[in-house]
Amino acid sequence: MRHKDHFKTAVYQTPFHPRTSFDLTPMTKHRITGKDALPFLNRLITRDIAKIKPGRVGYCVWCDDNGQVIDDGTVFHLREGDYRLCSQERQLDWLTRSAHGFDVKIVEDTHEVAALALQGPTSCAVLKAIGCTGAEKLKPFDIAYFPFADGELMVSRTGFTGDLGYELWIDPARALELWDALFDKGGNHGIRPMGTHALEVARIEAGFIQAQVDFLPADQAIRIDRSRSPFELDLGRLVDFSKPNFNGRRALLEERRRGSRYRLVRLDIEGNKPARSAYIYDSKRNVVGTVTSAEWSPSAKSNIALASMHMPWGRPGDELWAEIYYQRELKWSRVMARCRVVEGAFFDPPRRRATPAADF
Amino acid sequence: MTNYDAIVVGAGHNGLTNAAYLARAGLKVLVLERMPWIGGAAVSREIEKGWMYSNCSYVCSLLRPELFRDLELARHGLQVVPYGGGVTITRTGDVLGNYTDEDVQRREFARHNPRDGDAYHRYSTDVIRQCKFIRPLLLRTPPDPTSFKPRDIRELIYLGREFTKFGEQFIYDTLRFYTMSIADFLGEYFESDLIKAHLSGSGIIGSAMGVYSPGTAYVLLHHYMGDVDGSIGAWGFARGGMGAVSNAIASAYKSFGGEIVTDAPVERVIVRNGRVAGVATANGNEYRAKIVVSNLDPKRTFTKLFDEGDLNPEFVKRARNFKIRGSSGKLNIALDGLPEFPALGRDNPLRFGDIHFLDSLEKMERAYDDWKNGTWSKEPYLDLLIPSMTDPTMTPPGKHFMSVFVQYVPPKIHGRDWTDQDRDGFKNTVLDQIGRYSPNFKSLIRHVEVRTPRELEDEVGLTEGNIFQGELTMDQLLFNRPFPGYAQYRGPVKGFYMCGSGTHPGGGVMAAPGANAAREILLDLKRPSLVPEGWQDD
Numbered sequence: 001m002r003h004k005d006h007f008k009t010a011v012y013q014t015p016f017h018p019r020t021s022f023d024l025t026p027m028t029k030h031r032i033t034g035k036d037a038l039p040f041l042n043r044l045i046t047r048d049i050a051k052i053k054p055g056r057v058g059y060c061v062w063c064d065d066n067g068q069v070i071d072d073g074t075v076f077h078l079r080e081g082d083y084r085l086c087s088q089e090r091q092l093d094w095l096t097r098s099a100h101g102f103d104v105k106i107v108e109d110t111h112e113v114a115a116l117a118l119q120g121p122t123s124c125a126v127l128k129a130i131g132c133t134g135a136e137k138l139k140p141f142d143i144a145y146f147p148f149a150d151g152e153l154m155v156s157r158t159g160f161t162g163d164l165g166y167e168l169w170i171d172p173a174r175a176l177e178l179w180d181a182l183f184d185k186g187g188n189h190g191i192r193p194m195g196t197h198a199l200e201v202a203r204i205e206a207g208f209i210q211a212q213v214d215f216l217p218a219d220q221a222i223r224i225d226r227s228r229s230p231f232e233l234d235l236g237r238l239v240d241f242s243k244p245n246f247n248g249r250r251a252l253l254e255e256r257r258r259g260s261r262y263r264l265v266r267l268d269i270e271g272n273k274p275a276r277s278a279y280i281y282d283s284k285r286n287v288v289g290t291v292t293s294a295e296w297s298p299s300a301k302s303n304i305a306l307a308s309m310h311m312p313w314g315r316p317g318d319e320l321w322a323e324i325y326y327q328r329e330l331k332w333s334r335v336m337a338r339c340r341v342v343e344g345a346f347f348d349p350p351r352r353r354a355t356p357a358a359d360f
Numbered sequence: 361m362t363n364y365d366a367i368v369v370g371a372g373h374n375g376l377t378n379a380a381y382l383a384r385a386g387l388k389v390l391v392l393e394r395m396p397w398i399g400g401a402a403v404s405r406e407i408e409k410g411w412m413y414s415n416c417s418y419v420c421s422l423l424r425p426e427l428f429r430d431l432e433l434a435r436h437g438l439q440v441v442p443y444g445g446g447v448t449i450t451r452t453g454d455v456l457g458n459y460t461d462e463d464v465q466r467r468e469f470a471r472h473n474p475r476d477g478d479a480y481h482r483y484s485t486d487v488i489r490q491c492k493f494i495r496p497l498l499l500r501t502p503p504d505p506t507s508f509k510p511r512d513i514r515e516l517i518y519l520g521r522e523f524t525k526f527g528e529q530f531i532y533d534t535l536r537f538y539t540m541s542i543a544d545f546l547g548e549y550f551e552s553d554l555i556k557a558h559l560s561g562s563g564i565i566g567s568a569m570g571v572y573s574p575g576t577a578y579v580l581l582h583h584y585m586g587d588v589d590g591s592i593g594a595w596g597f598a599r600g601g602m603g604a605v606s607n608a609i610a611s612a613y614k615s616f617g618g619e620i621v622t623d624a625p626v627e628r629v630i631v632r633n634g635r636v637a638g639v640a641t642a643n644g645n646e647y648r649a650k651i652v653v654s655n656l657d658p659k660r661t662f663t664k665l666f667d668e669g670d671l672n673p674e675f676v677k678r679a680r681n682f683k684i685r686g687s688s689g690k691l692n693i694a695l696d697g698l699p700e701f702p703a704l705g706r707d708n709p710l711r712f713g714d715i716h717f718l719d720s721l722e723k724m725e726r727a728y729d730d731w732k733n734g735t736w737s738k739e740p741y742l743d744l745l746i747p748s749m750t751d752p753t754m755t756p757p758g759k760h761f762m763s764v765f766v767q768y769v770p771p772k773i774h775g776r777d778w779t780d781q782d783r784d785g786f787k788n789t790v791l792d793q794i795g796r797y798s799p800n801f802k803s804l805i806r807h808v809e810v811r812t813p814r815e816l817e818d819e820v821g822l823t824e825g826n827i828f829q830g831e832l833t834m835d836q837l838l839f840n841r842p843f844p845g846y847a848q849y850r851g852p853v854k855g856f857y858m859c860g861s862g863t864h865p866g867g868g869v870m871a872a873p874g875a876n877a878a879r880e881i882l883l884d885l886k887r888p889s890l891v892p893e894g895w896q897d898d
Contacts, residue, residue, distance in 0.1 A: 090477070090478040090481070091478065092474055092475045092478040093475050093476075093479040093481075093482060093549075108474055219481065219482050219485065220481060220485050221485070222485055222489045222492060222526075224525065224527040224530075
């Protein structure tokens, strides 16, 4: 067993039920406190953390000295000077090494917090049904605290889907109680557990990248060209050069001057066969990229993919082809499918950002 | 007197590999072996009736898969079975285990130090990068950096490209890695002394250096760069004991028409008019050949088989000063049952791998201090395995064979030769240590074969009992192995070649030196090379 399951994750269900829940407990969580918590995070992370006020959450990436992405994740400014950093990969070694010279305390508390994603159009209604009065007022990336049982439930309007959604954070001792309350009170709103495949579909629809899938964490890259910079992952907006110093700044400035090697694009591919691990060709049949994630999108009714392209390919309007292999009754076939570069998320309903959040 | 095209001195696994390729190329080849059995240090002998020992080498990882496949060793009876597990047990009964699942391994490290659990990723990434650099070089002849021959220049360019393909940082890292101590290297990743001690063993096995001695980080790589079926760093057992490796290669060699004569100790290489003419054995036989290949270590080869007057003084000096220091010994133990290790509990799968009794780097360094002081370690480093748990062919049912590699063991005791009394004292030191961690161990002992450097030199022929045929330090690696200017397997006399672990890429049951030497010999004979190229990875 890989981790302590405070919540049982149920089998695969579609994420397009009115709202769904997904166990986030195994996600790596670090608590960062101390006098220098902010300067430390500002040195670690490429974006300006000072702009994330208490009660707010920010999506971010952090890089090694060469400006290559180690991981992406979310910074929660829980209370003044008290931060939580969440990521897929384990970071204690890197955080500790980056903390030399800072008066900061870093504790990995993955197993001290139970976390559950509650995502979907009626997720806010479920929250209100379990007693989170006023939850609809939360703006995207807001954090709020609600009394629950005889303790406290932390709610953030965050998630790894491109829909309205929340993440719930609670003392593991009260985790089962929370689960029961959600499924008891949420019954009328059609709450269902959700599995990893459903989450995979939802995050690709939203255009979110994932470590080990769309990029290799730089500290795990053996070969020199396997890692990616934030620019190469279409995350340039998260790099703030107005900060005097942060890990990888010098290398990223140099990259901005010299140009990037790769670009991450979202592709809409003709036909209905997911282009998993497909090569992308230009009009002359040269390989110019590789698909990193691909799914059929039930929401957008599109054949969608994320792909890592060699520069300069992947510009809107480029003629690109995906080489797709698919199997039907044990027989393999191959199809070349035309790709269109798409800007923005594949599925981006207005309810995702609407505040106050609607009931459905 | 018989004429051959080539004579290989010594039927170790490298001598046999070399002979196999020469015979396959159509040469009339003879292998002469001093002992009544073949295999050198890759040997399995039935010392106790019903027990097949791995008398010297005991585990297999470095054997080049390219050669395994090319010589069809499976068809000749060789099977290498990977083993899992491996554990360090401390004096307080704490354990640190090896797990093949990366997440389980991380959790095991994190149990001792949370940060070290995460650092393990970084450590493996960096070590595997070094493995990826060195692995393609194993089946290549080292270039001579002073030569202007097109082939040397080509190989130097290849080496340079390999060296730079992992980026600038890798160049710095590699130069440091090849010269630093294993303790310093591990210190760049880990905080827990137990984790460092656990991982440091691979940095000192077979070498007369301590965990704080510069150069030991490379020795760790030498133990990691092998694989079992592509799983880099994994080790396995040869079914039937390590002699199965030599036997399979010998079988392949014979299938190509090769000939082996045992009980034939070569006394001298015959040199006429500046080139080899054959060899003479101690029992008075002479065998003629224009090519003689030595599987013996370089020091023994040039100080024992040659009339030193036939060689240049500078060369003789190199051979005499070749660093080949004895540092290890071995106990092979026939057991009437399976010993229990209370720290592991019953049926713990970690027991299938290598077992160590360690607490700290400090304890390992103290063990080395004893060696420097001219005696075996009072608290030695043991690499203990029970291969019969994996391989039922080694013992009668319900019985077991335990292989115990011991470090440090000096070639001389306070400057004098080993006595039988010393040997028994050494044996008891080791048995006592195991007994402290396994209460029922001593009651199960049926027979113990003790190998100190004295026995290893007398029986296997390794100078001072050095298992690598010479220290694996930068001054004796790549184009410096065994001596500068002689790294391309050719000796100082025309027609004379070296093919043992004393040549590139060094010790371990790898078969690469033997194959590489065959490539050079066939090149000199202007015959097509039959030796396979190493598999390349991007």
